[in-house]
Amino acid sequence: MDRLSGLDASFLYLETPAQLMHVCGVIVIDPSTMPTPYSFAGFQAGIETRVRDVPEFTRKLRRVPLGLDHPIWVRDRQFDVERHVHRLALPGPGGYAELTALLGHLAALPLDRSRPLWEMWVIEGYDDDKVVVFMKIHHATVDGVSGNNLLAHLCSVEPDAAPAASADPPSFGRDVSKRELLGRAVLSRAALPVHVARILAPTVGGVVSTVARARAGTAMxxxxxxxxxxxxxxxxxxxxxxxxxxxxxxxxxxxxxxxxxxxxxxxxxxxxxxxxxxxxxxxxxxxxxxxxxxxxxxxxxxxxxxxxxxxxxxxxxxxxxxxxxxxxxxxxxxxxxxxxxxxxxxxxxxxxxxxxxxxxxxxxxxxxxxxxxxxxxxxxxxxxxxxxxxxxPVPIYFLGGRVTALYPxxxxxxxxxxxxxxxxxxxxxxxxxxxxxxxxxxxxxxxxxxxxxxxxxxxxxxxxxxxxxxxxxxxxxxxx
Structure with a gap:
């Protein structure tokens, strides 16, 4: 069973229609370096090949009954890349102003929690011949470092090279029965007093250190x-x-x-x-x-x-x-x-x-x-x-297209x-x-x-x- 950590789950609980908790990436691609000429169908198929065995792209949330514990990750057996990778054409004249206006609109759309918590918008017609990939992924799934690692599954250091392979085999959370899920949640809640006792000492030590540093003028x-x-x-x-x-x-x-x-x-x-x-x-x-x-x-x-x-x-x-x-x-x-x-x-x-x-x-x-x-x-x-x-630190290629800019x-x-x-x-x-x-x-x-x-x-x-x-x-x- 792959239970979300408290910090991961907190990003779910913090989310409201105004306070969306996904992170985004704007990837500007020069398609002229692609071994095969760009087409959206080929692009979408290439993404599916690279993500279908990556848990972060193909798992979804399962909630615990009565909200007694943090959710768990389970594999989405109905994963369909067409629900995640979409196509748009940038309105004319297809410049920076049109791109950022569109990105602002897309960033304000929430992710569908019934599916894996990510999506890509492939935007064509930027700066005449560039393709822009706008990627959204929920903060419950990634932080800055793990987000970079996920990017490695989609990118390579040569136009015709395979993307970097993960050193670890994919691990998908085991789905469990409702009874087992509820039982584990009850046990987890019952263990919280023990958890408090374990973390109290280092927390008090941190407070004491902060007070001492504040008095010395060296605290953050x-x-x-x-x-x-x-x-x-x-x-x-x-x-x-x-x-x-x-x-x-x-x-x-x-x-x-x-x-x-x-x-x-x-x-x-x-x-x-x-x-x-x-x-x-x-x-x-x-x-x-x-x-x-x-x-x-x-x-x-x-x-x-x-x-x-x-x-x-x-x-x-x-x-x-x-x-x-x-x-x-x-x-x-x-x-x-x-x-x-x-x-x-x-x-x-x-x-x-x-x-x-x-x-x-x-x-x-x-x-x-x-x-x-x-x-x-x-x-x-x-x-x-x-x-x-x-x-x-080196040039990278997204499905063969050279990445000319990468904005988080x-x-x-x-x-x-x-x-x-x-x-x-x-x-x-x-x-x-x-x-x-x-x-x-x-x-x-x-x-x-x-x-x-x-x-x-x-x-x-x-x-x-x-x-x-x-x-x-x-x-x-x-x-x-």
Missing amino acids: AAPLTAPRTSFNGTITGHRSIALTDLGLDDVRAIKTATGTTVNDVVLAVAGGALRAYLEERDELPDTSLLASVPVSVREVSKRATGANKVSSLFTRLGTDVEDPLERLEAMAVSNRQAKEHHQAISADSLQDWAEFAAPRTFGLAVRAYAGLRLAEKHPPAINLVISNVPGP LGPVFHGAGLNVTVVSNNGQVHVGVIACRESMPDADALVRHFPTELARLREAVAAAEAGATPIAEARGARRR
């Missing part, structure tokens, strides 16, 4: 301390989407020159873009925006099951700092402290406590929170979510109606922005600042390198 930023912005309120089901690209060589050059990390540079650029966006609207808060940054704990987790093995750290984005180099320095320090703080907390703490999520109670609480618009009646927990996912899109939440997700791919950094459309009607107004802010940071680094003093000393002089 605390939630519920974020300033309010126009995208921090109750969200609707409408979405706006924007996409852009950055040069990975530029990011790495800045990282090397400043002794920071790629993630530091990406977050500093995002902070600059958000500052510029809010300044244009006379909305810039006096204090810095606060972001939640998902962190994979897959390598250190002690849990063998569960699709999502993630935790989260909180970091200030330096939107209250005008100088891009000073912002990067501040980001590097705060990120280092946040990582050290995060590592001092049990890697499985989020997964452990998520086991207590009750389907009915959780769902009712989320709907009450939205209906009463409580997100607007307390300080925002965070302003937005930012994810940075490493991607393939994460979910948005009540109180945090903006998500920025970044992935590196073959020398580029692809940035995907998705927002509640009522909170941010034009996501391009934000995303267009990303290349500009990267250029500003690159120029600031070059100016510091051209000076007589090292960058670190130059930064210190500016602070004085």
